Amino acid sequence: MKTQLSKEDLLKAYRKMREIREFEDRLHKEFATGTVPGFVHLYSGEEAVATGVCEHLNDLDRIASTHRGHGHCIAKGVDIMGMMAEIYGKKTGTCGGKGGSMHIADLDKGMLGANGIVGAGPPLIAGAALASKLRKDGSVGVVFFGDGASNQGTNFESMNMAVTLDLPMIFVLENNGYAESTSPNYSAKVGTGNIADRARGFGMPAVTVDGNDFFAVYEAAGEAIERARKGGGPTYIECKTMRYFGHFEGDAQTYRPKNEVKEARVNDCPLNRFVAAVTSEGLVDAAELEAIDKDVLALVEKSVQEAKAAPQPDLADLMTGVYVSY
Amino acid sequence: MARKIMFKDAINEAMRLEMERDESVFLIGLDVAGGAGTATLDKERDSWGGVLGVSKGLYPLFPDRVIDAPISESAYIGAAVGASACGMRAIGELMFSDFMGVCFDQLYNQAAKFRYMFGGTAVTPVTIRTMIGAGFSAAAQHSQSPYSMFAHVPGLKCIIPSNPYDAKGLLAASIQDDDPCVFFEHKALYTMKGEVPEEHYVIPLGKANVVREGNDVTIVALGRMVQFAEKAAKKLAKDGIECTIIDPRTISPMDWDAIYSSVEKTGRLVVVDESYDVCGVASDVVGHVTQDVFGALKAAPQMVTAPFVPTPFAANLEAAYLPDPAKIEAAVRKTIQAKCAATVA
Numbered sequence: 001m002k003t004q005l006s007k008e009d010l011l012k013a014y015r016k017m018r019e020i021r022e023f024e025d026r027l028h029k030e031f032a033t034g035t036v037p038g039f040v041h042l043y044s045g046e047e048a049v050a051t052g053v054c055e056h057l058n059d060l061d062r063i064a065s066t067h068r069g070h071g072h073c074i075a076k077g078v079d080i081m082g083m084m085a086e087i088y089g090k091k092t093g094t095c096g097g098k099g100g101s102m103h104i105a106d107l108d109k110g111m112l113g114a115n116g117i118v119g120a121g122p123p124l125i126a127g128a129a130l131a132s133k134l135r136k137d138g139s140v141g142v143v144f145f146g147d148g149a150s151n152q153g154t155n156f157e158s159m160n161m162a163v164t165l166d167l168p169m170i171f172v173l174e175n176n177g178y179a180e181s182t183s184p185n186y187s188a189k190v191g192t193g194n195i196a197d198r199a200r201g202f203g204m205p206a207v208t209v210d211g212n213d214f215f216a217v218y219e220a221a222g223e224a225i226e227r228a229r230k231g232g233g234p235t236y237i238e239c240k241t242m243r244y245f246g247h248f249e250g251d252a253q254t255y256r257p258k259n260e261v262k263e264a265r266v267n268d269c270p271l272n273r274f275v276a277a278v279t280s281e282g283l284v285d286a287a288e289l290e291a292i293d294k295d296v297l298a299l300v301e302k303s304v305q306e307a308k309a310a311p312q313p314d315l316a317d318l319m320t321g322v323y324v325s326y
Numbered sequence: 327m328a329r330k331i332m333f334k335d336a337i338n339e340a341m342r343l344e345m346e347r348d349e350s351v352f353l354i355g356l357d358v359a360g361g362a363g364t365a366t367l368d369k370e371r372d373s374w375g376g377v378l379g380v381s382k383g384l385y386p387l388f389p390d391r392v393i394d395a396p397i398s399e400s401a402y403i404g405a406a407v408g409a410s411a412c413g414m415r416a417i418g419e420l421m422f423s424d425f426m427g428v429c430f431d432q433l434y435n436q437a438a439k440f441r442y443m444f445g446g447t448a449v450t451p452v453t454i455r456t457m458i459g460a461g462f463s464a465a466a467q468h469s470q471s472p473y474s475m476f477a478h479v480p481g482l483k484c485i486i487p488s489n490p491y492d493a494k495g496l497l498a499a500s501i502q503d504d505d506p507c508v509f510f511e512h513k514a515l516y517t518m519k520g521e522v523p524e525e526h527y528v529i530p531l532g533k534a535n536v537v538r539e540g541n542d543v544t545i546v547a548l549g550r551m552v553q554f555a556e557k558a559a560k561k562l563a564k565d566g567i568e569c570t571i572i573d574p575r576t577i578s579p580m581d582w583d584a585i586y587s588s589v590e591k592t593g594r595l596v597v598v599d600e601s602y603d604v605c606g607v608a609s610d611v612v613g614h615v616t617q618d619v620f621g622a623l624k625a626a627p628q629m630v631t632a633p634f635v636p637t638p639f640a641a642n643l644e645a646a647y648l649p650d651p652a653k654i655e656a657a658v659r660k661t662i663q664a665k666c667a668a669t670v671a
């Protein structure tokens with residue numbers, strides 16, 4: 001394996017992936033105790049996608065996320081303590097408890113929000129990219145969306161517009177094999193099996209990569225983002241990956257083969273693959289990674305304890321923040 | 327006594343009976359069978375039967391007429407409209423009414439207007455089923471009750487059942503109706519149990535249900551709010567305040583006769599709606615009553631609605647946001663205490 005990443009970069013990327021995994025696995029456990037409110041969609045298993053892309057981005061670059069947004073938030077640098085408090089609906093949350101899991105946003109970090117509407121992201125990021133182009137600030141827009149969302153008209157229209165206006169925009173398709181219970185084999189029948197081939201038809205470069213391989217995602221994203229920053233227009237990256245939990249917490253997953261996740265966790269886990277790659281080449285010591293694991297465990301533990309103990313929003317907050325002025 | 331079943335099973339039964347009676351009826355929506363394209367879907371069993379299991383069991387009975395759609399609301403809700411304009415009788419399931427924005431043109435510019443624009447020739451017997459309602463910590467994009475936006479459009483009929491019996495009869499009527507119908511299902515009602523006859527029946531669209539009769543105040547309540555109004559009315563009855571509760575069941579057409587004749591009797595009106603009082607059903611009812619039966623009013627009509635903000639996520643904020651029996655009770659008492667300017671002068 002060849003990588004230009006420094007040891008520091010590798011450790012940083014690993015920390016992000018571990019944070020996402022720990023955050024999501026912990027939420028899965030907490031949800032089972034009945035203490036987590038609302039609809040919760042977890043990102044475990046897909047860590048390499050958000051991390052491999054966001055490691056190239058800075059706070060001026062904008063991303064739009066999905067209902068399965070925690071991983072994108074963490075990868076983009078949103079504060080974990082605030083995120084956990086938001087998911088618990090607390091005043092100390094990223095959005096003051098008004099948004100919850102599906103609407104975590106941090107505009108200062110260029111994170112335009114998780115989103116409850118499937119397919120809402122592409123036009124928004126076309127707009128972010130258009131703003132960047134008009135301002136000439138060199139920033140890019142990245143939209144994450146699923147295989148299900150790839151069927152939304154907004155996606156097709158945005159692909160066409162990104163090409164038409166030559167926008168600095170990256171489409172990142174997280175093809176995890178399911179949209180709720182529906183397979184893309186049924187709902188996104190692209191002859192080759194690669195949904196990215198649709199994008200080629202619109203006239204933009206498109207690649208399909210192993211989304212559980214951090215380095216493959218990192219490389220494809222790096223190329224696309226560099227091209228976009230230089231005025232080379234949009235790119236479409238399809239990342240093949242897998243979600244480890246149900247569509248939402250509480251999903252009995254009757255549509256899924258029994259061993260699918262079990263086997264993937266053993267053979268194709270993005271974190272394990274990262275660890276194997278960097279340690280086998282002596283790029284990083286296993287001990288350093290273990291130290292990160294411990295750190296992250298403590299951080300997530302603290303985030304849950306503090307979120308649980310935090311106050312609810314004030315009742316007066318109900319009526320604030322609808323308009324700037326009214 | 328009829329058997330008791332859940333609201334969602336009543337909806338399921340209405341769809342099954344209509345599909346049995348009429349081969350032109352079909353259901354299209356996201357995961358309405360479930361598991362499409364996976365090894366788990368076979369003609370013997372569905373996988374999900376809809377995200378909350380409302381269409382469970384229909385796929386094995388009608389494998390060609392229970393159709394999973396790609397996540398392309400504009401296309402599949404539009405296709406339900408188009409197929410219905412071509413001799414079919416589609417049921418399009420728009421999972422959450424909040425997603426209306428993705429497909430609204432197909433309903434409000436297409437389905438709603440065909441008949442009028444085409445000089446009264448078109449028939450578009452489509453039914454759109456869709457979830458409404460807050461109370462689940464589902465936040466601003468999965469909790470709305472935007473039926474007034476549909477009711478604002480001439481050409482659409484809007485149906486809001488409040489109990490299992492009505493759900494079955496009104497859905498059957500909607501499917502059989504030759505006009506485009508939008509059928510709003512409150513997610514908090516899905517597990518509500520009630521008596522539902524096994525056989526086929528319809529409840530005519532445009533006929534309100536008088537849930538309770540009393541001489542002091544008329545409460546008009548929609549959907550889940552009917553239960554809350556009943557709670558408030560029971561409490562008020564202990565203090566000798568007797569309420570009539572009218573459940574319009576459909577807001578377009580609206581049964582004005584039922585509302586007016588009750589207000590003429592009671593002279594007082596409280597409208598309870600989980601949605602907003604800005605350009606909403608509550609303000610509409612108050613406006614019509616004030617215009618048409620003003621002389622009967624003994625007090626200013628009251629609206630109990632959600633405040634004009636998106637649905638908040640945090641549980642305490644959401645509880646404060648929603649109308650509840652206590653708010654209804656307070657509004658009723660206000661009409662009892664107040665004197666209408668008209669009668670004072």
Ligand SMILES: Cc1ncc(C[n+]2csc(CCOP(=O)(O)OP(=O)(O)O)c2C)c(N)n1
Pocket residue numbers: 066067068116117118119145146147148149150174176178179180247356397399421425428
């Ligand atoms: C417009 C719209 N339609 C439907 C839904 C309901 N819904 C939420 S997530 C989802 C599946 C999305 O699948 P995919 O895009 O593959 O993302 P994944 O869940 O696999 O990450 C659906 C149908 C929605 N939220 N918004």
Ligand SMILES: [Mg+2]
Pocket residue numbers: 146147148174175176177178179180
């Ligand atoms: Mg998916």
